[in-house]
Amino acid sequence: MIIRKLFKFENAHVVRRCSTVKCRSSVHGHSYKVEILFESNFLDNGQMVYDFGLMKQNMKDLVESFDHAIALWREDDAEYLRDMKKHSARWVELPVSPSAEQFSRVIFVMIDKLLGLTSKINGEKEVKLHSVIVHETDTGYAQCFEADAYSKEMGDINLCEIDFSPQVKEDFKDRRLWEKILNEETFVNPDSV
Numbered sequence: 317m318i319i320r321k322l323f324k325f326e327n328a329h330v331v332r333r334c335s336t337v338k339c340r341s342s343v344h345g346h347s348y349k350v351e352i353l354f355e356s357n358f359l360d361n362g363q364m365v366y367d368f369g370l371m372k373q374n375m376k377d378l379v380e381s382f383d384h385a386i387a388l389w390r391e392d393d394a395e396y397l398r399d400m401k402k403h404s405a406r407w408v409e410l411p412v413s414p415s416a417e418q419f420s421r422v423i424f425v426m427i428d429k430l431l432g433l434t435s436k437i438n439g440e441k442e443v444k445l446h447s448v449i450v451h452e453t454d455t456g457y458a459q460c461f462e463a464d465a466y467s468k469e470m471g472d473i474n475l476c477e478i479d480f481s482p483q484v485k486e487d488f489k490d491r492r493l494w495e496k497i498l499n500e501e502t503f504v505n506p507d508s509v
């Protein structure tokens with residue numbers, strides 16, 4: 317069975333080297349919709365694959381790290397990177413360019429890591445991240461599956477190369493969230509949310 321939770325965020329970016337002139341040459345924003353799909357052949361004690369409420373804790377914070385922020389590609393022009401960081405408290409620097417495709421891969425790798433580090437305490441079994449869909453506009457989306465997320469051809473996504481601004485990290489409910497993920501610390505799901 318597959319279940320799906322929808323998240324939303326507002327983000328600004330520029331996608332260098334793409335064919336669409338407006339997209340590659342001007343900073344612009346999108347109201348992103350992100351669908352996270354999970355699968356399992358089992359149900360937990362509440363007869364659910366994975367309680368939607370559990371997804372609104374650290375998982376939601378990770379996706380919303382991009383909210384009201386600018387997404388930067390670390391290989392962009394150094395002066396642009398410096399200026400954007402100077403004038404925006406919330407930014408996220410990525411090892412890949414912030415196209416819908418790469419956003420879906422980045423979010424897949426982040427959520428997959430968090431899910432793997434999380435002890436599930438309500439009988440959840442073999443819950444697997446199925447895919448991540450990133451809607452950049454009403455008419456265009458990218459869907460990332462496991463093979464895409466870890467594809468060498470599409471560029472490695474190494475979590476330690478994702479840099480969140482101090483403000484983004486301060487806005488996490490758990491200010492050490494990203495540090496804990498990078499250190500591979502264990503998260504235990506709350507028994508009630």
Ligand SMILES: Nc1nc2c(c(=O)[nH]1)N=C([C@H](O)[C@H](O)COP(=O)(O)OP(=O)(O)OP(=O)(O)O)CN2
Nearest residue numbers: 331334336339344414415416417452453455456458
């Ligand atoms: N495969 C992709 N193509 C494009 C991406 C992308 O991430 N992946 N991104 C863009 C731009 O960010 C652009 O702002 C969105 O382009 P587009 O879908 O053309 O947006 P419109 O709102 O103009 O779409 P309409 O369907 O015409 O309303 C470009 N391409």
